[in-house]
Amino acid sequence: MGFWELLITPLGYDFMVHALITTVVASIVCALLSCWLIMAGWSLMGDAVSHAVLPGVVLAYIGGFPYVIGALIFGLGAVVLIGVVRQRTRVREDAAIGIVFTTLFAIGMVLISVTPSQTDLNHILFGSVLGLSRGDVIQVGVVALLAAAWMIFKRRDLTLYVFDPGHAQAIGLRPGRMRWTLLIALALTVVVAIQAVGVIMVVAMLITPGAAAFCLTRRFGLMLVLAPVIAAGCALIGLYGSYYLDLSPGGSVVVCQGAAFAVAALVGGLRRHAARSRLAADPVAVAR
Template identity: 45%
Template sequence: MTALWELIYHPLTIPFVQRAILAALATGIVCALLSCFLVLKGWSLMGDAISHAVLPGIVLAYLAGIPLIIGAFTSGLFCSVATGYIKENSRIKEDTVMGIVFSGMFAFGLVLFSKVETSQHLNHILFGSVLGTSYQELIQIIAIASIVSILVIIKRRDLMLYCFDAVQAKVVGLPVKLLHYGLLSILALTIVGSLKAAGVILVIAMLIAPGITAFLLTKRFEKMLVIAVIVSAFSTVTGTLISFHLDASTSACIVILQAFIFVMAQFYRVYVNHKVRH
């Protein structure tokens, strides 16, 4: 027991690990909240599209000498708006449009990155580098997470109805278009804030796994939000500590834990259903 406590306590005394845990926790909580709406809406691929689309914005922001977060957010928002515009003005299905748009923008970003001399390491952008989080980056991550979390919690009922049934939301007088693009903007901002912790590639898992796990365990949306946050908080903190001891990718450890918890939840759901039938 003492050895286990030492494994947990020792990393918590190191400043860069403390910053990493706080950054991962803030990222995990906001991703968990948003994941419930994405699961309800069926927007898993949209999160994937925006996360890949931020890469050219990061490179262009670096070239322009402006904060990378501005370029990433602008690029992600452009991707989501462009996807919606093409879908509304063509016969192509939304998933097909997203596949083309995010693949094209990601490829464009890779070409730009390969041609530009930059101090940014591609692996850090693709897979995150939460253990290297600076104090300024931590403040930025917490600020983004706080803004998005407050907005989601305040508008959770409107967003829930829109995600569950957009037609019904329109009938009762909700501003459906505003909710649509507002959710996309929040999603883009969340992805930008999560890049340090999860990177472009693995952020989509943090945006889906907590929500789908909670969806398996409850039928009440309010309870679903709470379960998703608990799952995400546990996996982000534990995954960060594990990655420190193994000297492994933090984002990968977090995602593996979330995937494991999802599998356990699925087994539990199958067991409960089997018990109910018999």
């Protein structure tokens, strides 16, 4: 079987076309956000929101209303709860995040366990990208477009807030408002990615592409390009690999992203070593 045939054959099935569109779109949106999360040190917050939406998604499926609504309510509600716990108790933010997201995630697990057995909700945990309908793909596309447009529209403010909150406040940006801007983008992005990889592995898509891009460059503008390219490539390789090797689609995508990070870290390390070697060999020339 030739390369072209290997590439085209899966596209003869609607479920693979829907899976490819959804996963690539979700990967790109997650990768964009991951750049800001990495630079802001919000990896744990991404983990918290991605797990805290589980009760909302379960209730949405049980109640028969769009999962977007339930996920957004619980995602933003989790952020509010984290703030309340942090302000009203003596615990630090990392502890507050851990308490809130584990509790909400456990509530979601309990809801799944008491749901009638004929309703299979495991796809919420592990993703169901091969079972998406055309309507699901459209829904994901709309939410992804909103999330991407929101981030692109606010990219300068978000970047300034992430790198220099003091200067951002000095020029009139409100840190609290910018924090909520980033959190709203996070909640929307989590909603998009859940369909592709499920609640459990969303955090990988929110962190790994940005971390891989950060290993390759220190220019933030270039990070915003590299991260989506890496994520989209991993989505395609992971899904094609899952089709031909009969593997978990979401798991394959995340494994590819982990491999991409390992390669990026290795390349970045080699480049830094080469730069140090050049500096040691001829510091005057390097300085010029």
